[in-house]
Amino acid sequence: MSTLQIGLAIIGGLVLAGVVAYNAWVTSKSAPRTARERHGDAAEERAGDETLPYTPADLAEHEIQRIDPVLGDMPGAPSPPDPAEVAAAAAAVSLNPLMTQPPEKRPGLDALIxxxxxxxxxxxxxxxxxxxxxxxxxxxxxxxxxxxxxxxxxxxxxxxxxxxxxxxxxxxxxxxxxxxxxxxxxxxxxxxxxxxxxxxxxxxxxxxxxxxxxxxxxxxxxxxxGHDAQLGFTLRARRAAWSPGYVAQHAAKLGFVAGALPGRMVLSGSHSGQAPILSLVFDPQAAMAEDPEQTALREIALSLEVTHVPRSEQPFVRMRQAAVALAEAMDGVVTDDAGQPLSVEALDQIGADLESLYDALDSRDLSAGSAQARRLFS
Known part of the structure; x- marks a missing residue:
């Protein structure tokens, strides 16, 4: 074999190795993030990226709409689980241990409603x-x-x-x-x-x-x-998708625990028998997949049943903080249902609107989170 042929063979091998390495790199970058991964500071990961997670675009409208509720979970408040345990739980979502407690006493008849x-x-x-x-x-x-x-x-x-x-x-x-x-x-x-x-x-x-x-x-x-409200934020992945375990790992750090349904986590109230403060929901099919860590989530939803949670729990403040924290930790963006990023000004306006709604409910002795309000708005 001539020197030219040997050189060409070496060059071809190097090109082939480069193609294989590049394809492997692309595949690893496009795979969903899992709970086993450890990432550096989110700000460092985004260094050099000119796209910010929040843009100055305001919501076109902030109308509080009446929406039928999703069946809630019994509350409980265990300490945040170990990340490895959370990843395992993603394949078979377990019930919150406190869900086995006896149900709360049924509210009595009330001439108000x-x-x-x-x-x-x-x-x-x-x-x-x-x-x-x-x-x-x-x-x-x-x-x-x-x-x-x-x-x-x-x-x-x-x-x-x-x-x-x-x-x-x-x-x-x-x-x-x-x-x-x-x-x-x-x-x-x-x-x-x-x-x-x-x-x-x-x-x-x-x-x-x-x-x-x-x-x-x-x-x-x-x-x-005119006073029924359910708020929802959508968190969308900006680059790499998330696995169910990856989402559960970060949500658990904020106090969320597994709900009764696959793909659902809840932030429990401070009192027994109280409705969950917040719900975090993602595709239940992904949670029940044979290998959840290989399924890709591009978005998750945070929701607040306004009339079911006491004002004293500061549910909107906690919802806003949870949304921002999850977006920063998982490299996502907080949007409305239409996919429009929510600005600080938009969130401030929603908070002000909710305060007016709470005042109106209080004036009718139907305070948010009360037994009467939970029955009426059900």
Whole structure:
């Protein structure tokens, strides 16, 4: 073999090795970031990049819209898990240990948001008899139906319980919820159901005027429609995609824990039985994939059910801080649902709008996070 042929062979080998190395580099850069990776300071990673995570573009509008809720998670607040454990949990999302606690006590009937009909008794009745006479379904149309008894021992109104005796009864149906106001047909169904129960336990019902209650339901629904709010931010990857474990690792550092559904994490409230302050959601199919660490997420969502979280928890402040922290840590950008980056000015305006909404709810004794508000906005 001549010297020329040997030289050409060497050059060809070097070119081939360079192509292979380049392809490997491109593949590694495009692979989703995983929880096992360790990155330097986010600011250093972005050095020399002229594109900032937030632009001065304001939101076109900040209208608070009424949106049906997602079924919430029971709260719990364990300490942030180890990153390796989080990565493993991404393949099979585990339940928060505190989710096994007994459910919170059901809020009682309230004249503010319920039609209430007294059921007059001639003598005390046992909780066993009341439970046996309850209707098979606890709904009237799209509204919750309930029966309560006044305990002989405590004098408090409560749902009937075995072994207890009650000296007074009342039946109720909710005036409005996210399905709309109580209508004539639903009120009539309430009367039929309550009357049947009263007959079974020997009580005499005293129903309020239908026209007045239906009108009250419409007025309450009008107020609720104008003051229902669910806020959502979208975090989008600027360069490399994220794996579910990578997202979970960074979210756990901010106090998020696994929710009951795949692809869902929650930031728990400070009190037992309270709705989650924030929810973080990503593609559930990615969370349930055979190898989650090889699935790519280009975006995740942060949401706040405004009317379900007490104002004292400062939910919007914490939502804003979480969004910014996650964006900086994972090299992402915070946007609205339309993909428009949210500026500082836009976020400030949303915060001011929420303060006005909280004031309006307080003025109606329907403060955000209260039992009445959570029932009405459900």
């Amino acid at each position: 319920d039609v209430i009909a007294p059921l007059l008794l001639e003598h005390e009745v046992s909780g066993d008899a009341l439970l046996a006479a309850l209707p098979g379904t606890r709904r009237v149309g799209s509204k919750p139906f309930a029966v309560e008894g006044q305990s002989e021992t405590t004098g408090e109104w409560e749902s009937p319980r075995l072994g207890q005796r009650y000296r007074a009864l009342q039946a109720g149906v909710q005036l409005a919820n996210r399905s709309g106001p109580l209508n004539d047909i639903e009120f009539s169904e309430f009367v039929v159901k309550a009357q049947a129960f009263a007959d079974a336990v020997g009580a005499s019902p005293d129903f309020p005027d239908m026209r007045a209650e239906v009108a009250r339901a419409r007025e309450l629904d009008t107020f609720a429609s």
